[in-house]
Amino acid sequence: MLSDIEIKNKLKSFGRLEKDFSDLDLLIENISNKNEEIRFLAITNLAKLGDVKFLNTYKKLIQSEPSSRVRREIASAIGRIRSTKCIPLLFELLKDKDPNIILQSIRGLLVFKDDKEVITKVKRLKRHKNEIIRKVIRTEFPDQGNSDKKNTVEFPEKLKNCIIKGDALKILKKVEDESIHLTFTSPPYYNARDYSIYSSYKEYISLMSEIFKEVHRTTKDGRFLVLNTSPVIMPRAGRKYSSTRYPIPYDIHNELVNMGWEFVDDILWVKPEPSAKNRIAGFEMHRKPLAYKPNCVTEQIMVYRKETTKLIDWVYKQYPEEVLKDSIVDNGYETSNVWHIAPRSSKKHSAIFPIELCDRVINYYSFKGDLIYDPFAGSGSVGKSAIKNERNFFLNELDESYYNDALNDLQKDLFFEKIKTSI
Numbered sequence: 001m002l003s004d005i006e007i008k009n010k011l012k013s014f015g016r017l018e019k020d021f022s023d024l025d026l027l028i029e030n031i032s033n034k035n036e037e038i039r040f041l042a043i044t045n046l047a048k049l050g051d052v053k054f055l056n057t058y059k060k061l062i063q064s065e066p067s068s069r070v071r072r073e074i075a076s077a078i079g080r081i082r083s084t085k086c087i088p089l090l091f092e093l094l095k096d097k098d099p100n101i102i103l104q105s106i107r108g109l110l111v112f113k114d115d116k117e118v119i120t121k122v123k124r125l126k127r128h129k130n131e132i133i134r135k136v137i138r139t140e141f142p143d144q145g146n147s148d149k150k151n152t153v154e155f156p157e158k159l160k161n162c163i164i165k166g167d168a169l170k171i172l173k174k175v176e177d178e179s180i181h182l183t184f185t186s187p188p189y190y191n192a193r194d195y196s197i198y199s200s201y202k203e204y205i206s207l208m209s210e211i212f213k214e215v216h217r218t219t220k221d222g223r224f225l226v227l228n229t230s231p232v233i234m235p236r237a238g239r240k241y242s243s244t245r246y247p248i249p250y251d252i253h254n255e256l257v258n259m260g261w262e263f264v265d266d267i268l269w270v271k272p273e274p275s276a277k278n279r280i281a282g283f284e285m286h287r288k289p290l291a292y293k294p295n296c297v298t299e300q301i302m303v304y305r306k307e308t309t310k311l312i313d314w315v316y317k318q319y320p321e322e323v324l325k326d327s328i329v330d331n332g333y334e335t336s337n338v339w340h341i342a343p344r345s346s347k348k349h350s351a352i353f354p355i356e357l358c359d360r361v362i363n364y365y366s367f368k369g370d371l372i373y374d375p376f377a378g379s380g381s382v383g384k385s386a387i388k389n390e391r392n393f394f395l396n397e398l399d400e401s402y403y404n405d406a407l408n409d410l411q412k413d414l415f416f417e418k419i420k421t422s423i
């Protein structure tokens with residue numbers, strides 16, 4: 001009698017199996033072994049045979065098997081048989097609780113793409129509650145408008161190197177669908193700075209949400225939105241009241257995901273501690289628990305992609321070879337999601353981006369010649385970095401004084417090309 005280790009080693013040693021495989025008994029004996037790993041390996045090997053005579057065995061096993069990992073392997077084994085006899089069982093498995101079993105059944109059923117009933121049943125999963133299943137079905141059966149021939153490179157000439165004074169929401173309404181390659185922006189920090197005032201936090205979040213819905217519409221398929229925000233603190237209304245902290249990145253995140261921005265990454269922008277407001281001083285004096293208030297040296301850089309069924313490779317294919325080559329990111333790029341960058345200060349604007357931060361975002365998330373958008377342009381840092389990195393900019397800024405400063409500054413950087421100021 002073989003020990004568990006010997007069985008495992010033997011099961012691991014099998015490569016490709018032919019129909020006349022001589023150790024079949026070892027596989028059959030071990031599909032019900034007490035040891036989960038052995039059951040898994042036995043099924044993996046049995047699946048290689050792709051033999052329809054095991055269909056009933058698989059059917060019974062998948063109903064009684066306690067391990068999710070082994071059940072998924074059984075579902076995969078059923079799919080690998082590639083016989084129409086499996087279709088009723090694969091239909092059954094489409095109702096499974098485990099999304100991975102459903103995905104295995106979909107894979108098994110897609111072999112029968114000419115069978116109308118199969119396709120109808122699979123397509124119904126477009127509205128399945130699991131997001132990965134919905135994504136797979138959308139990719140397999142793209143909507144008619146989602147053609148491969150979309151223009152992902154060019155953009156309307158009127159937006160090229162253009163800064164417009166006014167409310168981003170109103171301006172965006174005049175921009176055609178799928179015009180923008182990348183948006184990098186830092187929205188107002190609710191009422192924490194004096195350049196914008198909202199009557200409530202709810203109103204602020206809903207206004208931001210309206211703007212980012214428009215950014216979504218005007219962004220090209222599968223392209224990126226990079227958003228810089230951070231929690232803010234509103235000072236106490238008086239000595240008897242406590243201060244209020246607003247978790248802006250977390251509240252905006254939910255809105256973005258619900259409107260079709262797919263979450264890609266969270267990057268932490270870390271600033272040197274002396275540049276942060278001193279909140280710890282009180283605690284340092286008394287050291288009393290519950291009153292601990294750390295100095296906030298981070299801001300979030302949240303990365304989203306416009307939800308699409310297209311892979312990044314599809315985007316690469318749309319660009320000429322020389323643009324792809326020219327856009328390769330230089331050595332010295334950041335390898336972690338913690339970016340240590342000192343803040344930049346300005347006498348004219350209280351919250352401006354360091355150019356290095358813009359450079360990184362623009363170089364990592366766009367190609368040379370792309371159109372980079374900032375709905376909350378402030379001093380125009382995104383435009384400055386776009387010029388420096390051989391991209392084009394489209395900016396909006398509500399405040400007249402910030403707008404004029406940004407326009408003058410950018411015009412100097414752009415030399416002979418006259419900046420557009422309307423669309």
Ligand SMILES: C[S@@+](CC[C@H](N)C(=O)[O-])C[C@H]1O[C@@H](n2cnc3c(N)ncnc32)[C@H](O)[C@@H]1O
Nearest residue numbers: 167168188352353376377378379381397398399
């Ligand atoms: C955090 S600052 C952006 C600073 C900018 N990243 C820079 O580097 O200078 C936000 C800016 O958004 C502007 N703003 C606020 N609401 C706006 C709106 N509805 N449309 C356009 N700009 C707006 C404010 O005037 C402010 O300059």
